[in-house]
């Protein structure tokens with residue numbers, strides 16, 4: 436059932452949209468009250484006082500409907516809320532409605548996170564004529580169904596990673612968005628850390644020379660306790676895979692972004708704890724508690740993944756993902772070695788890039804730390820003065836800024852569903868190798 440807030444608050448926007456006969460991104464100029472520097476730029480007005488009294492014109496608005504409002508829902512909500520306050524966009528998000536099954540929970544979340552309204556059935560949400568973009572922030576088993584339905588209703592789609600449960604499902608999702616001609620994107624947010632973007636610029640410009648190696652790890656430790664319950668992430672029918680689809684997917688994306696396409700892989704997946712208490716807390720991960728009583732269930736996904744890779748460009752890769760790496764809370768890191776230099780990055784110190792250049796004078800060679808918060812570093816100039824660091828949530832803001840401009844321009848920014856499919860092909864090739872024990876070619 437649509438939330439009362441939705442029908443009340445959005446009616447003004449809906450009337451304006453329909454008056455212009457618009458579907459999809461609204462082309463009409465809407466009046467709205469604004470404050471902040473984007474408003475100043477958009478209006479061509481001097482900032483501050485005059486803005487507080489006046490109205491400004493916004494060229495395009497993208498009305499967002501988001502399914503799922505817990506961990507990723509919160510991160511995405513923050514991004515939609517902040518993005519137009521820090522970026523000058525060709526289209527700006529309007530936080531139209533979120534969706535969750537529990538009405539009291541979703542109502543509170545909508546109010547707290549700044550959404551105009553809510554739905555309790557995602558099918559209602561994707562069918563709403565006033566929604567332009569559907570954001571899929573649910574467990575993995577729902578990605579395909581929601582994304583395909585959204586595309587069939589002509590909505591642009593942002594989908595969380597991994598794109599799908601299987602490669603075949605991912606391909607159907609890509610076909611659906613392409614058939615519908617909508618803009619699509621997958622939420623591999625770590626690409627959007629300024630230090631990662633800067634590393635990519637250096638590699639693309641040849642500053643590291645020929646790339647020989649990438650070694651990447653994504654290490655966590657939140658399920659090491661055998662009493663930790665059987666949350667959805669540990670169930671194959673909901674998650675598709677475990678650590679592999681969750682964490683390997685991220686380092687595969689970083690490797691594709693920085694080094695290029697995978698050629699072949701060999702690896703192994705492993706489950707350390709095969710039986711766990713049933714989940715007493717419903718959904719989510721961190722902070723989940725076991726159900727009262729002694730009932731247990733079987734873990735049907737991997738706890739850890741390791742694999743080797745050959746890249747089409749000739750580089751070699753070593754990858755490791757685990758939820759059993761004690762002391763590593765969120766250790767997402769890589770090192771890349773080229774003929775002219777190397778870079779290292781670690782999410783837990785995400786503003787810094789370690790750089791080694793072979794051309795440095797003898798006696799002065801070694802890794803140096805670059806704090807990627809200056810004008811030369813992608814996205815950094817949208818935030819604070821140099822060395823006023825940014826955090827995890829900003830990577831989502833950067834991604835959403837690209838998505839908004841992509842929607843305004845009618846193109847799907849990367850990473851999009853094509854990247855999602857290629858990522859899924861690598862995941863699946865590693866899973867196959869784990870079963871067969873041999874090298875597996877990654878399907879194009």
Ligand SMILES: NC(=O)c1ccc[n+]([C@@H]2O[C@H](COP(=O)([O-])OP(=O)(O)OC[C@H]3O[C@@H](n4cnc5c(N)ncnc54)[C@H](O)[C@@H]3O)[C@@H](O)[C@H]2O)c1
Nearest residue numbers: 503504505506507535536572573574575595596597718719
């Ligand atoms: N990009 C990243 O760094 C990152 C980080 C964490 C999770 N993820 C991905 O985001 C997705 C969600 O993960 P999460 O950590 O937010 O999970 P979560 O358990 O915290 O939240 C899942 C949300 O989906 C909702 N939901 C479940 N079934 C639903 C249904 N039938 N209808 C409507 N809503 C439903 C739940 O109510 C909840 O709000 C997953 O695909 C996960 O892999 C990505």
